[in-house]
Amino acid sequence: MIHDETQGRETFLRTQTRETFLWTGVIIEIALLMLLFYVYAGDPAPHVNEAHYLVKAKNYWDATWCEQDLFAASGKAHTTFYFLFGWPTRFVSLAATAWIGRIVGWLMLAIGLCKLTRALIPIPFASLVVAVIWIAGVEYGNLAGEWVVGGIEAKVPAYGLVLLGLAALVHRQWNWVWTWMGAAASFHVLTGGWSVIAAMVCYAVTELRRVDDGRTKWQWQGLLCPGLFIGGALALFGLLPALWLTSAASAEDSVAAAQIYSYTRISHHLTPAMFPWSWYARHGVLVAAMLGLGWAMRDTLSRRLFWFGCGAAGIAAVGLLIGMLPSVMPDLAAKLLRFYWFRLTDAVVPLVVGLLLLRGSYALQDLRAESQETVRRVAHWIIAGAIGLVGWSTYERGRIGIPPSASDRLLRPYADSSVTEQRAAYADWLAVCQWIRVAMPENEVLLTPRHQQSFKWYAERAEVVNWKDVPQDAASLIEWDRRFREVLPNARVTINYAKLQQYHSRYGVRFMLVDRRITGANLPLIRVYPMADEINETYAVYELPHP
Incomplete structure (x- = not known):
């Protein structure tokens, strides 16, 4: 009896030790993934879209902040994100809020990727290799400019939840699939919504029709389950605000706003005719790789993930067909193209390639025999190439040492500026924004340079219009387009006195911030900065x- 009790206690302790070891490994793996994300995307704030999203989030929590700004005060589409990630703006700076959001967003991505990878590849720390392939594939193989690992915005937590949904999909836990993806749609309705469609494609191919004793049986349980309704209810938190923004617009305004959005402002993400041919080629290589791996893999776990990837690529194929409509039905095409048909394929196809490649390389029993050696050899080259690409991107951004939103790679016409020139211009940008924040009233509205995107972030003052900050609701979007065409049709604001007086009366704007590299050192206006001992060679x- 005593011996049996002792033996049972030892077995229990061994089990507990094993579970503790496994959990420790998971925690370390997640921590290393977050370290990888930090090394790759830990640039100074704000990142490209952080100045866009967090400015909106700050106004969501404090409606008086930049309340005169057309973009900041316009309708809020991503209210779940603003509510959950924007509240720190009440207590800390925008930069601190960005880092809090990054940590939470990267943690969600890391947990989701770790769970998904372990569902397919029973090798500790395999998710680190998958992450490198995924990051490189998204950056260098996208079709429409999508990214996942970067600064914080609504789609980052959404993709973290999609990854959890994919882990559930691999194991046929359909209740959780719909729940996680519905939660993703609450943050970003398109990211989550397209993921639901892709998951339904997977279900239709792998689950819906089964043959038993020669008879076809239709399996509806995975669709008509509580998770679908729970996920649908969660998705309403993302869907209803988006619908609310469009509900008040007339038919004419809806069409006009869609044309501005799809054909002008976001055409580089939405309109296939605007994509360079090289983007088609590079993404086509990824899709071909996914199809080849899907053919080579024969196990059910890989098959379900593969068909989800096919669903994502299929959505993009529909988008390409819609992209043929502008010449014959431009109004309908503009309204349809607004739905980011290429977003999911950009994010998911590289992920599926990385997961299937690694699963095929290190779980060779799941490959057809004739494919084993080829896949393993190719995998080694791809992993090495992905490490090189991610390392190069990290080096390129790190050597500049300024926020991506302030990089001259985005701020035309200075895409070829040297590192020294970019750092000097950024220091001058900080100086002029700091002066405006201190010297001018909180309700001041300014004219600002055409392509900058971080004036409100640093100066915390409203501006008449800029290229990046495009509103989501139809009325504000049409007004944005009118202002941009009126005020900033060229690289510089006019210095015609009559027009400047009109701007003063129409927008309540009293001051103009200019880029002296474009306007020259002096304009025939009263300069208020820099004065006396103040030095700023770039901005005035x-x-x-x-009037």
Whole structure:
């Protein structure tokens, strides 16, 4: 009896030790994934879209902040994100809020990727290799400019939840699939919504029709399950705000706004005719790799993930067909193209390639015999190439040492500026924004340079219009387009006195911030900055003539 009790206690302790060891390994793996994300995307804030999303989030929590700004005060589409990630703006700076959001968003991605990878590849730390392939594939193989690992915005937590949904999909846990993906749609309705469609494609191919004793049976349980309704209810938190923004617009305004959005402002993400041919080629290589791996893999776990990837690529194929409509039905095409048909394929196809490649390389029993050696050899080259590409991207951004939103790679016409020139211009940008924040009232509205995107972030003052900050609701979007065409049709704001007086009366704007590299060192206006001992070779502030 005593011996049996002792033996049972030892077995229990061994089990507990094993479970503790496994959990420790998972925690370390997640921590290493977050370290990888930090090394790759830990640039100074704000990242490209952080100045866009967090400015909106700050106004969501404090409606008086930049309340005169067309973009900041316009309708809020991503209210779940603003509510959950924007509240720190009440207590800390925008930069601190960005880092809090990054940590949470990267943690969600890391947990989701770790869980998904372990569902397919029973090798500790395999998710690190998958992550490198995924990051490289998204950056260098996208079709429409999508990214996943970067600064914080609504799609980052959404993709983290999609990854959890994919882990459930691999194991046929359909209740959880719909729940996680519905939660993703609450953050970003398109990211989560397209994922639901792709998951339904997977279900239709792998689950819906089964043959038993020569008879076809239709399996509806995975669709008509509680998770679908729970996920649908969660998705309403993302869907209803988006519908609310469009509900008040007339038919004419809806069409006009869609054309501005699809054909002008976001055409580089939405309109296939605007994609360079090289983007088609590079993404086509990824899709071909996914199809080849899907053919080579024969196990059911890989098959379900593969068909989800096919669903994502199929959505993009529909988008390409819609992209043929503008010449014959431009209004309908503009309204349809707004739905980011290529977003999911950009994010998912590289992920599926990385997972299937690694599963095929290190779980060779799941490959057809004639494919084993080829896949393993190719995998080694791809892993090495992905490490090189991610390392190069990290080096390129790190050597500049300024936020991506302030990089001259985005701010035309200085895409070829040297590192020294970019750092000097950024220091001058910080200086002029700091001066405006201190010297001007909180309700001030300014004219600002055309392609900058971080004025509100640093100066915390409203601006008449800029290229990046495009509103989501139809009325504000049409007004944005009108302002942009009126005020900033060229690289510089006009210095015609009559027009400047009109701007003063129409927008309540008294001052103009200019890029002196474009306007020259001096304008025939009253300069208020820099003055006396102040030095700023890149930017200046002028007072507009009164009516």
